[in-house]
Structures are given as C-alpha cells and as structure tokens.
Amino acid sequence: MTNQTKYETHEHDVLIIGAGGAGLRAAIEALAAGARVAVVSKSLLGKAHTVMAEGGIAAAMANVDKADSWKTHFRDTMRGGKLVNNWRMAQLHAQESPERVRELEQWGALFDRTSDGDILQRAFGGHTFKRLCHVGDRTGLEMIRTLQDRGVQLGIDVFMECTVIRLLTDGNRVVGAFGYWREQGRFVVLKAKAVVMATGGIGKAWPVTSNSWECTGDGMALAYEAGADLLDMEFVQFHPTGMVWPPGVQGLLVTEAVRGEGGILRNKLGERFMEKYDPKRMELSTRDLVARSIYTEVKEGRGSEHGGAFLDISHKPPEYVKQKLPSMYHQFKELADVDITKGPMEVGPTCHYMMGGIRVDAETTAASLPGLFAAGESAAGLHGANRLGGNSLSDLVVFGRRAGLEASAFAAKSPAGGIDSGQIAEAEHDMLAPFERGDGENPYTVHRDLQNVMQNLVGIFRTEEDLTTALAELEKLKQRATRLRVEGSRLFNPGWHLARDLKCMLIVSEAVARSALARKESRGAHSRIDCPNPDEQWGKQNNVISREGDRMKLRQIPVKEMPDELRELVADDK
C-alpha cells in the first residue's frame, strides 16, 4: 500500500498529540491501561503552554469553604458558560476534579496548605466559594512537572520537537498522523489505532495574546481537515488583565489571582469602575464582563497612559504580595520597572483561551470521527460561552484521563488501520512547496496581517459588518498563504514552521469569524454591538463547523437538555 521505507515509521496503540496537561494525563492513563503510547509535542517536554498557568486548579474540595460541593461547582460553571455548555461535561468535571487533584498530590505535587495541613484554596472570578488549589502563582509548572515525572516513570515515549501536519485516515477512521522533526526537517509517519488531540489553543491568531507560539490551533484545524466537527468556535476568551506596557510584553498575562487576592481595578480618574458594571461581584465578576468593562473605560477616555486600566494590590502588605504572587512581582519588576507592592499595574484585555474546539462526546471524549479523541483546550463543550478561571487545569486532568482510558479501550478492540500513501505524498508536497517557489511572501508578513484582521475585526466587540469584512480579508490571506516562500534549509527553520502553522491559524480564524457572524446575540465572551442582548433561541443552539469539500460548512445543533434535578441547580433564584 505504502512506500514505508521512505519514511521513518512508528507504530503505537495510542498516539497523543500534545504534551500539555491534557496530553500527559491522557498518556498516563493509557499507559496504565496497558497500551503502547506515544506523545508528540512541538516543544521540549515540560515546556507546553500548561507550564504558564498561574492562578490554580478548580475543584470543590471544600477545604476552605466547607459549604462547597460539586453541585455548586457545576452551577458556577454552567452559569459562567451562559448555559450553552455541554451539561454532562460540566457535571463530570465538577464531580471528578477533586479526585484528580488528590491524585496529583499523590504523584508528588505540592500545593500550598491550609493551617490544618490540607490543600489551600483561593477565590477566583465566578466561583461561589474559595475553590482554586494553587502553588503561589505557578500552578501550571507544578502540574506539568508532576505529570511529566509520572509519565517518565511509567515509560512514556515522547517525540519532542515533532510537529504533526496531517491526520491519516482509513475511510473516515483516524489511523495515525504524519509530521516532521523540527530539528532536521525529516518526515515521520506515526501509525496508531487511536489518536488523542491535546494540542491546546489558538491565541496566536491575535497579536495581543497571553499564548505561546505553539497555540496555533493545529489540533482543531487538522481534525477539521480530516472531517471532524468543531463546536462553539465563536467563543474566544479575552482575559481582562494582560500587560499593556512595554510593547514587547503586551498581552502577557497578569493572573486573575491578583484580583483573587484582593486586587482593585481603577480608571485614570481613580474610580473603582466595576461598581458600575457588576456591583455585586466587582473585580471577581466573570472574565467576559471584566474584559468588556476595561475595554469600555478605555474607549470612553478613562484609560491609563498606555490604554489600559490600573490594577492595584499595593494595599496588601509587601511580604504577602511577594509570597502569594511571586512571579507577578518579578514579571513587573523585571519587564516593566513597576514594583507592584508599591503601585498599580497597567492592564488590558488579551486573547487568552478558546472555549470552542473539537466536538466531543462527554463521557468518552470521542470526536465525530472514529479513532479520534480530544481533550483539554483543543476540545469544546465544558465551558460553553465563557470559561471560569481555574476550570481549564481541572478540565485537562478530568478529560485527559477519560481520553486516555477511552482511546486505549478503542485501540484494544480495533485492528490496525491502513495507511494511504496518497495522503502522505500530498502532505509532503504541500509542506515542501514553499522552498521551491522562486519568489513569494514571507510567512511572518502574512501572519502579522492575519493578526491585525483578527484583532480589529474579530475581537472583544463584534459587528456583522466587521465580521463580513473579516471573512473577505481571510479569503485574501488564504490566497496569499498558498504563495509563501521560505528561505534556508529544512534544519530547525522557524520561518518554514510558521508557514505551516499559519494554515492552521487561517482555518480556525475562519471558523471563529463564521460562527461569530451567525450568532446574532451577545452571550458570554461573544459580544455583538449590533445584537447586544442574549437571544432565547440562540440560547438553545450551538454552532458546528465542518468541512464540505473545500468549503467550510456551518450548522446549528440543539444545546443538550439538562435533566430536571440539574436544571434546578442552575436556576436563577439562589
């Protein structure tokens, strides 16, 4: 069937694409189930985006607020997501996350403690109770190191600095992936009976983002190209507090833990403006609302010198600030010459998290193609229209585990699939084409132009007109992306890598713009100036994107109905 000798080939039961929290947790579970497992990642092991997570992991352990329970966590998650979440995912997530956190501890993670010797929990936006287990403001590092060490101990096979550029299918079943080693530029075939996508987010399609270079939506784009459904793509979270100055660090995250620990937002007139927008929850309102509030203050001329708001924690004792927010203290001191124990930080919205992604089944994490599973930020459903802080890290371990379990079970009962050399040849040809063009555009230029389109036309506030223009602009960018030229050799060549990542970003950007245009209402992170209110009909529908030939198709499916006892939990009057 295929000319196997031409490519380095590896064969596993379960292939996991992504070595962030979701991918590593999936790998651990699949290994424990006895599967042969490989994990691929674009970066070195331990450097995935998860390492940057700061504030904490949400789990109703009730160590600090004894009244907390999975039911309240469920309610907060559903209400934060404006009820278009997949309720079953939200339920499983709320029920299972305490056990997943305990498990991390049993594998060596050291969370901050209460005076009783239990895991300490802090307040965060949208959470009724103190719920975020944390390690200062470096929770993600603790988590990824713990998972990494556990995986290494179990004998995980890691393909570091290897980028997947295509899913391989046999009929419509996913049977492996095709990629290249970033170091030498050599191609590699990864055969597997089941594939788990755990590739993270899409922030790099925007210029002002808290995300790393890896977050180019690869998993979503590759799944889409292979024929899988994408869900809720209009819901992109802009975190209210990114750095705004100096320019080089614009977008870098200022953790919500600053507000969790008592940080106050003010405009240039010194007004605590959240009193106007959400007097009840103030700074700890949900992210969508705080982000829009800051944006509005700035737009109406009450912003800081560099176009942000002031976030102040200096009323707390300096030692407390340094102990609870050490990396924020250093980040501002070293990168912005600001001592946050003495004065305020300048902050503004930054593109942060993708609620949308690969459509999955709640229990099994199975995507709409057989053999494909997805977990973590690249999957959709749990967070609905808006994610609560801390609910991503818990998402990674709850659904990462489920993905590992289900993928290994699927692999155990499935024969190996056939590899189609035609698919490989096509992917290889596309990948190498930019070297062969005599002239053509630099991928960095096209990337910059894409980012400007997304920032200006598909940002926090949207209108039909802007979104229509964006789609036309994206069409032009897609054309330009077919004529890229890359200089140099195939050895560790970032320009070449970007040329491929750009294609993924274009796909997800288009999916975002199309879904946003369709949803004629404002809900959670999706704010339409021309349709400023939530709409009852849209509240019952999710947008689904799929591929039809070369065209992107959009359709609506009904939001899954909750059983009565859960509906009561999320009712308004509590």
Place this chain on the structure above:
Amino acid sequence: MADAILEVFRGNQEVGGAKQYTVPITPGMVVLDALHYIQAHLEPDLAVRWNCKAGKCGSCSAEVNGKPRLTCKTRMDALPTDKPITVYPMKSFPVIKDLVTDVSWNYRVNRKIPPFTPKPGTDWKMYQEDMDRVQEFRKCIECFLCQNVCHVVRDHHKKEEFGGPRFFVRVASLEMHPLDNVSRAKLLKDELGIGYCNITKCCTEVCPEEIKITDNAIIPLKERVVDEFYDPIMKLVRKIRGAPKAG
C-alpha cells in the same frame, strides 16, 4: 530610538560563526524581542527556542555578552550599546542550529531518578512550614543554565558520571518532600557523581528562579551521602534529633 547591533551565532556543531544584525530598540525590549525582530524582518530561518516570553518555561536560554541568561528576561537597556551585543548558544551542549542546542542529556539524567514514593498509609496532611524549602526546588523551570555553567560539565565534560545542579535540585525536592520514603543517597554518590561538585556556587549565581542550589540543595545532599556511606554514627544522631531523613 537608537539601534542596537546584535552579534548572533549562526551555524551548527561543525560550521558556523557570528553574524551581525542591526535592530531598532523599543522601550522595555528584551534580547528575545530582538531575535524575533531578526526572524521577522531579516532572516526567518534563525533558530531560537522560546515559549512563554515571561521567564516561566525555561526555553530561551543563551549566552548574552558571555553570560548565561534567559533571553526573554534580559533587557536591552541593561546592556551596553557601544559595542555589539553577543548572543551565543549555551556552550555545554552540542549546537543543533544557531541558538538551539541538544539538551537531551538532561532528560536522560532525569530518567535515572527514582520518583516520589510516599510512606505507606500516609494521610496526606502536610504543613506549609515543612513544605517551604521543597517548594523552593519545585520552582525550577528547567532552563539548564546551571547545567551549562557548571565547570564539571562545561570544562570537564563529565556528562556520563555527573548529574549536574539541576538534578541535585530535583533530587533534593524528592528527598525533602515531607512524605517521601526512599533514599537516593546511593544514586547521588554513584550515578549522579555529587562528589565532583566542589561548591563553586556558579550554578546558584545563574539560576533565574533564584534557587539557592548550592546552599539549600547540594550541601544538605552531600551531608546525606556522607552520613549514609561514611559516617553511620552521624546518621544515627541526625535521626534521633529528628533532622530531615537521611535514609
């Protein structure tokens, strides 16, 4: 604003040399920004590792003006501009391309270390005061700058018989975990070659996380090795005094 001249290593293990680039300086710019400027405007194939741009992932290590640094935390305005700013790959690791080095040795060392092994029947109660010193070690972002600067690796190339400061920090984080129950003293002595370390403290000086590698990790570990292998009486005394476990 003014321009800066960057002198960046281009090439691989066999061939290569420095190349100069002119980069406009913007306020607050860090060396990694300058490298990104070169990629976007001058040479798109310049190989650099980075992820977070916030000093959290430890990917962007290099030698700036001869000093091992995270390039994302090295401000341009803290460097003299009257001469070119040199940016070279970490010297102790083989160059793959430009500023990207082969750090796989570190991952191999890591595999030798027995994992966290809790005491049987533990109730998972831990107190902050018992954890503080371990949490210091857990801050490590694996930038490998300490590995790069340690003379045992850098000048004496003892990669086979030596683990390096990063992994002493890791072993310390396990050995001093309040609930861990195995000894890694033999590993430290025989496989990680802690005896090669002569406490020069160069590793501590470069650690961007300000972990007191030598004082807080290496010296206590050396004491454990001594107790276990050369001074059983001391071991007993320490045990009775209830000092951190040594076996």
